[in-house]
Amino acid sequence: MNFVLKKLGTLLLTLLILSFVAYAAFEMVGDPVNQILGTNASPEDVAALRESLGLNKPLLVRYLRWLTGFISGDLGDSYIYRIPVSGMIGDKLGVTVFLTLMGFALTLLFSVPLGVYGARREGSWADRLLTVVNQIVMAVPAFFVAILLMVLFGVVLRLFTPGSFVPFEESPGAFLLYMIFPALSIAVPRTAMTAKMLRSSILGEMQQDYVRTAYSRGHNRQSALKAHAFKNALLPVISFMASTMAEMLAGCIVIEQIFSIPGIGRLLMVSISNRDIPVVEAIVMILAVWVMLVHFLGEVVGEMLDPRRRA
Amino acid sequence: MKKRIPALLLAAVLLLTLTACGEGGNKPTSATKPSTGADARKEANEIYVGIAQDLSSSLGPYQLSTAGTREVMFNVFEGLYKADRTGDFKPALATGYTVSDDGLTYTFTLREGVKFHNGAVMTAQDVIYSYNTCASSSVDSSIKKILENVTGIKEDGGKVVMTLAQPNSDFIAYVGSVYISPAAYTDQDTQPVGTGPFKFESRTVQDNIVLSRFDDYWGDKAGLSKVTFKIFENATALVTALDAGALDLVAHLSISQVGGLSKDYQVLEGSMNLVQALYLNHEVTPLNDIRVRRALCYAVDVDAMLTLTAEGHGHKLGSSIYPSFQKYFDESLVNAYPHDEAKAKELLAAAGYANGFDLTITVPGNYTPHVDTAMVLAEQLKAVGIRATVQEVEWNTWLTDVYQGHKFQATVCGFDASTLTAAALLGRYESTSSKNMCSYKSVQFDAFMQEAASITDDARRTELYKAAAKCLSDDAVNVYLQDLADFVAIRSTLKGYEFYPIYVMDLSKVTY
Numbered sequence: 001m002n003f004v005l006k007k008l009g010t011l012l013l014t015l016l017i018l019s020f021v022a023y024a025a026f027e028m029v030g031d032p033v034n035q036i037l038g039t040n041a042s043p044e045d046v047a048a049l050r051e052s053l054g055l056n057k058p059l060l061v062r063y064l065r066w067l068t069g070f071i072s073g074d075l076g077d078s079y080i081y082r083i084p085v086s087g088m089i090g091d092k093l094g095v096t097v098f099l100t101l102m103g104f105a106l107t108l109l110f111s112v113p114l115g116v117y118g119a120r121r122e123g124s125w126a127d128r129l130l131t132v133v134n135q136i137v138m139a140v141p142a143f144f145v146a147i148l149l150m151v152l153f154g155v156v157l158r159l160f161t162p163g164s165f166v167p168f169e170e171s172p173g174a175f176l177l178y179m180i181f182p183a184l185s186i187a188v189p190r191t192a193m194t195a196k197m198l199r200s201s202i203l204g205e206m207q208q209d210y211v212r213t214a215y216s217r218g219h220n221r222q223s224a225l226k227a228h229a230f231k232n233a234l235l236p237v238i239s240f241m242a243s244t245m246a247e248m249l250a251g252c253i254v255i256e257q258i259f260s261i262p263g264i265g266r267l268l269m270v271s272i273s274n275r276d277i278p279v280v281e282a283i284v285m286i287l288a289v290w291v292m293l294v295h296f297l298g299e300v301v302g303e304m305l306d307p308r309r310r311a
Numbered sequence: 312m313k314k315r316i317p318a319l320l321l322a323a324v325l326l327l328t329l330t331a332c333g334e335g336g337n338k339p340t341s342a343t344k345p346s347t348g349a350d351a352r353k354e355a356n357e358i359y360v361g362i363a364q365d366l367s368s369s370l371g372p373y374q375l376s377t378a379g380t381r382e383v384m385f386n387v388f389e390g391l392y393k394a395d396r397t398g399d400f401k402p403a404l405a406t407g408y409t410v411s412d413d414g415l416t417y418t419f420t421l422r423e424g425v426k427f428h429n430g431a432v433m434t435a436q437d438v439i440y441s442y443n444t445c446a447s448s449s450v451d452s453s454i455k456k457i458l459e460n461v462t463g464i465k466e467d468g469g470k471v472v473m474t475l476a477q478p479n480s481d482f483i484a485y486v487g488s489v490y491i492s493p494a495a496y497t498d499q500d501t502q503p504v505g506t507g508p509f510k511f512e513s514r515t516v517q518d519n520i521v522l523s524r525f526d527d528y529w530g531d532k533a534g535l536s537k538v539t540f541k542i543f544e545n546a547t548a549l550v551t552a553l554d555a556g557a558l559d560l561v562a563h564l565s566i567s568q569v570g571g572l573s574k575d576y577q578v579l580e581g582s583m584n585l586v587q588a589l590y591l592n593h594e595v596t597p598l599n600d601i602r603v604r605r606a607l608c609y610a611v612d613v614d615a616m617l618t619l620t621a622e623g624h625g626h627k628l629g630s631s632i633y634p635s636f637q638k639y640f641d642e643s644l645v646n647a648y649p650h651d652e653a654k655a656k657e658l659l660a661a662a663g664y665a666n667g668f669d670l671t672i673t674v675p676g677n678y679t680p681h682v683d684t685a686m687v688l689a690e691q692l693k694a695v696g697i698r699a700t701v702q703e704v705e706w707n708t709w710l711t712d713v714y715q716g717h718k719f720q721a722t723v724c725g726f727d728a729s730t731l732t733a734a735a736l737l738g739r740y741e742s743t744s745s746k747n748m749c750s751y752k753s754v755q756f757d758a759f760m761q762e763a764a765s766i767t768d769d770a771r772r773t774e775l776y777k778a779a780a781k782c783l784s785d786d787a788v789n790v791y792l793q794d795l796a797d798f799v800a801i802r803s804t805l806k807g808y809e810f811y812p813i814y815v816m817d818l819s820k821v822t823y
Contacts, residue, residue, distance in 0.1 A: 034710040036368065037376050042452035043745055081368045081516050082500075088516060147547075154555050163361075163543065163552020164348060257545045260552060262518050270365070270517055270544055273677075275707055 011292050015285065019070070022284045023063050023277070032079045032275035053079055066281065076278040080271075085282045089264060091167070093286065096256070096263035098168075099186070100248045102179055106187035107194055107244060114191070115198025115237075120225060122203060130195075137192040142251050146185035146258045153181055163260045182259045186251045190244050198237050205229040235306055242298025246291040349556050349575075353804060353823055357537035358559040360818075361549050365517050365542050371499035372441070372490035373449040378727050378814045383540055385815040386522060386533075387428075388490035388505035391419050391438070391471075392483055394731050398636065398812040400483050403530075404433060404491050404506060405471075414478030414767035419471045419486075426527040427493045428510035435466040440494035442473070451729050452745070453738060457485045478767040484732045508533040508819035517542060522818075534807065534822030546679070553800055560805065562816055564798040565680060566622050576800045580624065581810030583797040585725030586631050586736060587681065589672065589688055589790035592719050594750045597668055604787035606658035608648035610695040611688060611790050615650075620683045624796035630780040631726075631736050633794040635812040639733045639776050644784045644791075655695040667696025673712075673719045676703035680795055685723040688790075714748055725795065727814050733776035734764065740783060749788060756782040 033049050050056055069076055075085035114130065121127045154162040160181060166174040205211065206221075206229050214224040253265030260266075264283050271279035352358060366380040372388045375381045393403035405419040425433040446458035463474035475482065496504055503511045508530070509522040520540040524533045541558065543549035550568050553561050556575060569578045589607065597603045617625045626634045629644030659665060670692065674685045682703060689699040699721075704712070713719040728735035739746035741760050742753070756779055763775035784791070801808055807820040 032707075034707060034715065037450055042455070045450060045452070078368075083516070150551060155551065158555070161348065161552075161557045162555045163541070163548060163557035164555075258548055260543055260545070260548045262515075266544070267517060273706065 007296065011296070014292070015288055018288050019067065019281065019285060020063060023066065023281055024059065026272075026275070026277045026280055027059055032277065036080060066278070070282075070285070075282045078271075078276050078279050080274050080276045080279075085278050088267065088279060089282060089286070092262055092264045092267050094168075095261060096249065096252050096265060099179060099183055099252050099255070099261065099263060100245070102183035103186040103190070103248050103251075104241075104245055106183055107190045107248075108241075110187070111191045111194035111198060114195035116202065116225075116230070118195065118199040119202035119206070119233075120222065122199075134192040134196050138189055138196070140189060142186050142189050143254045143258060145188045146182065146255050149181050149185050150258065165259070165261050178259075179261075182252075182255045182261060185258075186248050186255055190248065194237065194240065194244065197240055198233065201233040201236050202229055205233045208232075231305070235302060238302050238305070239298050242294050245294040245298075249287060249290055349559065349802065352559065355537070356535055356823060357539065358535055358802075358805065358818075358821070359557065360538060360540045360816075361543050361553060361558040361561040362540050363542075363546065363549060363563065364544060366514075366520060369500040370503040370511065370514070372492050372503065372505065373445045373451075374500065376450045381729075382814055382816045383520060383522075384503065384505075385507075386509040386538075386818050387503055387507045387511055388492075389507050390487045390489050390491060391421075392487045394484075394487050394811065394813060394815075396809045396811050396817070398638070398731055400487050400731075403487075404438075408483075414480065415475045417473045417475070417482065418467070419473070421469065421471065422529060425506055425529045427506055428504045428525055429493060429496070430527075431493050433491065433493075433506060435469060435471050437494045438471045438491055439464050439466065441491045442489060444492065445489045451488075453729060453735055454485060454488055457482070458489070477765050479764065480767050480769045480772055481732045481734060484730050488730045509538065512537075531819070533819040535818065538818055559802040560799070560808070560821075562797065562799045564800055566624055566796065566798065569798045569800050572800055575803055577803050579799040579801060579808060579810075581797045581799065582626055582633065582635055583725065583727075583795040584633055584635060584812055584814055585727050585794055586628060586633055587684065587723065587725040587792045587795055588628070588631075589685075589792065590722050590724060590749055591789055592717060592721065592749060593752070593788075594717060595720055597662060597664055598720060600662045601787060602658045602662040603664065603668075604790075605648065606655040606662070606664075606695065607692070607697070607790050608787050609651045609655035609658065610697065611648075611691055611792075612650040613792055616684060616687045616691070617793060619687050620680065621796055625793040626796075627793055628791040630784045630791055631740070631789075632733065632780050633736075633812075635794070635810075636728070636731070636733075636736075637812075638773060639780065641777050641780055644781060647784045648787070652694055659695060659697075665696075667698060670697050670699040671702050671720050672699055673702045673704055673709065673722045675706045675709040675724060677706050678724070681723045681725065684792065688723065717748065717750060723792075731813050733780075734760070737776060737779050737783075740779075740788065751783075751786070751788045753782055753786060756786075 033046050033053070033055065037045055037049060054062060066076055075089070077083060078085055078088060081088065118127045118130050150162050153159045160178055165178055168175040202225065206225065211224050211229055214228050219227065252263055253268060255261070256263045256265040257269060264286065268280065268283045271283070362379060362383070364377070364379050366383060367374060367376045370380070370384060372384070375384055389403045391403060391405035392400040395401050402422070404422055404425055406422050408417055408419045410417050421433065421435060421438065427433060442458065442461065442464050446455065446461070449455045449458070457479065460476050460479060461473050462476045465472050490505060492499060493504055506529070508525055508528045510525040512521040512523045514520045519542060522538045524536050526532065543552060549561065552558050553576070554572065563583070572578065589611070591598045591604055591607070593599050613627050617623050627645045629647055630641065632639045632641070634640050659667065672685045672689060674681050676682060682701070685701045689701050692699045709722070709724075713722050726736065726739070737760065738744055739748070740751045740756060741747065742751070742757055759775045759779040759782065763772050763779065766772055783789070797810070799808060804823055805821055807822050809817055809820060811817060
């Protein structure tokens, strides 16, 4: 319990520091007024808008006002659109989380069988081929996979139409079909990494004394792997999966651009170039909370599986 | 039992993925043609238009701060007069006007039975309200300035009478930019209401804007029932969506972007109506020296630049007026500074820069054509010994530092005209203008501009504006380059798209 409280304290403190750094950083790179008014505005218009957005108040005052609002659940209004930020993020967050979870599910689906297969057939030609392919795929960034998939399945094979995202409420089938390809693009590099990691983790466990004991009790390689080594080999993989989960959400920022998916990643990019600080702040905080939560969960699951870490 | 749970989970995920894939696999095979929804859109008489950025936060008639917003809302709002594709102003919500001999009193006869999109019938009161609201709240400082000159506006037997303090024969052009809004309608920002051929349906911020045909339009009704503008901030995503058939019309493309399009599209060429130049800061040495500026003009080979950046497409300028603005465009200025490296070197030597100098060209990195142009210019300037480096900055930084802060040596960008008037393009060079980014100061130029603004004789006025444009060329204020070619990709089954001499996208005549 003490441990959880301590963790929670660290979490809040980190979020607080992060919120200030993000707020101050965007403050330093220019104000949004020019962006809003364009090149035909007079200096008086610029001054008036700055006044109405409260931009001539000191940084700390604005930050504290924003922070108190944030804590009470009010994410503030967008500078650019003058509408509540929560409304702008609402549905988009759902889309991004869905994309992340789908990418995660696909990663699990492919990496576990591949990793186990590689370990079981260590040294075989299939294993070697897998290793080479893994190495190559790992080196390819997700955005490149995204472009390849889009051109191949979208433009050449026409299995889907890039740029024609359909919201879930409109047609769940079309939504799912569209999301498969972006999910695949974030899943492919991570699948390669996870499979490689699982394979070497299993092989490491297979060297352990308890596996030799299992052999002496009549297990063969396959059954020793299945009954003993696999579960233990999963431990490092689980904490890796937690970081995968965190990284995938961040990966969505780029993938959403390429596939034109209305998620928070795309919103974040546009808001940064628009100097829409309240929106940027809110999304940065959401990403931060997500990353920390996922790591926290990873630790909890790790402890549940490994009694040694419970102490 | 314990072991079965992961297996079951795995099976469930697999099943889910397979069903999703299955759906995808079936669709294209069952249809003979790839299903992009294009046929469905044709059936429904609607189109999808791809645009590169979201519209301004407010869609209100006097808050249209970006060219991209004006372009779309041109279909929704109208003024008493309206530009046609040749740049002439034709009666719209007014049927005509008379002007007093001293040029100070304009009397507009309003068109009868014009309906707003909310069903209300337009009255003289709406017109008066619109002019007053525009005068007090417009984001366009040039329109505000013109309306300050309107000292009185009143109704007279169903007609609207406007009194000017100073005569201004460009007045009708500005009348075309003051959109008429229903009096006391307060939701213009989010639910814009005008009288145009299309009415506003809905907007999803950063995703789309939907317009639909206004069936009670006073003029020729629009051909399409519905137009959806879809926002693609990422240029690659925009072109891919077009390639894949998800869009029916995209404007403002470059030659390389339209190069590989399928036969489903036809490509139309117009121009951007922008003055693209290497803009120079006259506050910094050595650019304050006219010999150096002229040397730059001679050193740059615009034809070679067009060939390199746009396969030769684009129109050469010579001054701050673009060619489609025929009334004021002076063909003779185009070759005022023919490419001549020897002459450039001579001028540089005379100014004391025989060994050249270092020049930083700051460009907004989000505008690829400007970046490309700057790269070519930097290469060309090397030939006369000028060591130019291209510095890409973000758009907002450009606005703050370069445009407003004057913290630059040279920059490549393009200026458009917010109204179809010479003043909209030339006004920024008056020494008192807050938009005078180059800090150009010329008594002669100011005198031409002031006289032009205060007389009624249109021929003399045109002469004066042409003389002012010639000043910009004679003083080598900037290295004038081109009005960029504007390529529009439109589905081959569509017709009726027309180019305008201002930055608008008229969809009312587009039909299947």
